[in-house]
Amino acid sequence: MRGEKRYYGKADTLVQIAVYVFLINALCKYFLPNSLTKILPIFAVLLAGVRTASPFVLPIKKIDKPILVFLFVWFFGCLYSPAMSKGMGYVFSFAIAFIFGIYISQKNVDENKVMKFLALGCTILAAFILIQPMAPELVSRVSHLFSYSANEYAYMNAWTRNGWYTGLFPDRAPAAFFCSVLIGVGLYYLYCNYKTAGNKFQRFFGIIFVFVGAYGVLLTVKRGLLIGAGIAAFVTFIVYKKANKAPIWRICLAAIVVVFAIWIVFSNMEVTQVMVARFVDNDNPLTYREVIYGNIFEKIWSSPLIGTGTASAFSLLGIGGHNIYLTVLMENGILGFVVFISVLGYAFFSTVQLALRFGSYEYHQGIPFLLFSLYIQVFFLVYGMSGNPLYDNYILYFYLFAIFIVKNSEYHFEKINLQGKAK
Known part of the structure; x- marks a missing residue:
């Protein structure tokens, strides 16, 4: 899969290694010792900082400002949290990324x-x-190479007997997440400009990645992640067509055809029927999350302005909130919630706007990477309604990496435009 020739300079080797180290930490969080998962992101920061002229003067961009404010609010919430050490761990991981x-x-x-x-x-x-x-049995033998607890192995075996699969992971959520990322990777290759790349196999690999990823998510039977991946794919498809100046009727028609084709491929599979049954036949479609949400609302009213403290859900509820919006509202109050929503909204609209600008300036080579960023962001937004992606480092790191893609794309786009005007 050969890539397109980019307009800007050759990649910095040390920075490239730093990116790999950062992503390895996110990909291998469950397979590495805890001490190493704490060291790797710091090592990635140090590698990146070596190539910075003034490492102690951070070039804050517009998109960074609301994130920085939320980081301070999140840190402040640790100071009065009953789970201070846990909260500090989240804040530290967020700050490093x-x-x-x-x-x-x-x-x-x-x-x-x-x-x-x-x-x-x-x-x-x-x-x-x-x-x-x-x-x-093969997957079980490989998974036993990792230091999972007896309870985690018991859950893995129970899910396998039930026809729900986790692969090497102790839970279905990370298994479904990385399959969802594979869908985004496949879309990236499908959105690339093949005439420029001169590689007809990219579309083939893109299709394979999308369908393998989708089938993997179905095998985990994780409804929230399936919905997140589906909506994220749909949004990126709409923006891609819009960036290429396709008429609205063509966009809608193409979207209907794509959804119909995917349904035809997957509808007769047993794994799809199992997933559909979880939506249709489940006596409690919320899987008892309404009890958690009811407890969250009770805690919200106890301290509506500043909340109960970062990471306090685990102490006060005995479990994660399974909704990052309600959890932030409970833990960091109205102030933290407003800042958090502004972070997500500003990043989303900035990404869409930049993708459309790329299309207007016919800078189509930069669109696929931006659309991968958009895919991760939308996935984070949607899955956050039923899961805990803000508190799972491997997902949070991917979200913050998606923000980096936007900043990096905007920087080079503006640099190229300035060079063009200078000529």
């Missing part, structure tokens, strides 16, 4: 190598999910 994104936002990164890296990593993880129904 945020600083890393700032350091490399104005560097040359080879996006095609990054996407190949993600394609390889997510394909390997998805492969174990796909072979688990046929060779559960």
Whole structure:
């Protein structure tokens, strides 16, 4: 899968390695010792900082400002939280990823190598999910190489007996997430300009990645992640067509055809019927989340302005909130909630606006990477309604990496325009 020739300079090798280290930490969080998952992101920051002329002066951009404000609000919430140490851990991980994104936002990164890296990593993880129904003992032997608890192995075996699969992971959520990322990688290759790339196999690989990823999500039977991936794919498709100045009627017609084709492929599969049954036949479609949400609303009224403290849900509820919006509202109050929503909204609209600008200036080579960023962002937004992606480092790191893509794309886009005007 050869990549397109980019308009800006050759990628910085050290920065490229820093990106790989950062992504390895997110991909391998469940397979590495806890100490190493704490060291790797710091190491990535140090590698990126070496290539920065003034490492102690961070070049804050517009998109960074609301994120920085939320970081301070999140930190402040730790000071009165009953789970202070846990909250500080989340804040520290967030801050490290945020600083890393700032350091490399104005560097040359080879996006095609990054996407190949993600394609390889997510394909390997998805492969174990796909072979688990046929060779559960093999997957079990490999998973026992990792330091999972007895309870985690018990859950893995129970899910396998029920026809729900996790691959090498101790839970279905990370298994479904990395399959969802593989869908985004496939869309990236489908959105690339093949005439420029001169590689007819890119579309083939893109289709394979999308369908393997979708099948993997179906095998995990994770409804929230399936909906998140589906909506994210739909939004990126609409923006892609709009950036290429397609008429609205063509966009709608193409979207209907794509959805219909996907349904035809998957509808007769047993795994699809199992997933549909979870939507239709389940006596409680919320899987008892309404009890959690009821408890959250009670806690919200106890301290509506500043909340109960960062990460306090785990102490006060005994479980994650399973909705990042309600959880932030409870833990960080109205103030934190407003800032958090502004972060998500500003990043989303900035990404869409930049993709459309790329189309207007016929800078189509930059659109696929931006659309991958948009896919991760929308997935985060939607899955956040039923899951805890803000509190799962591997998902949060991907979200913040998506923000880096926007900043990096905007920086090079403006740089290219200035060079063109100078000529």
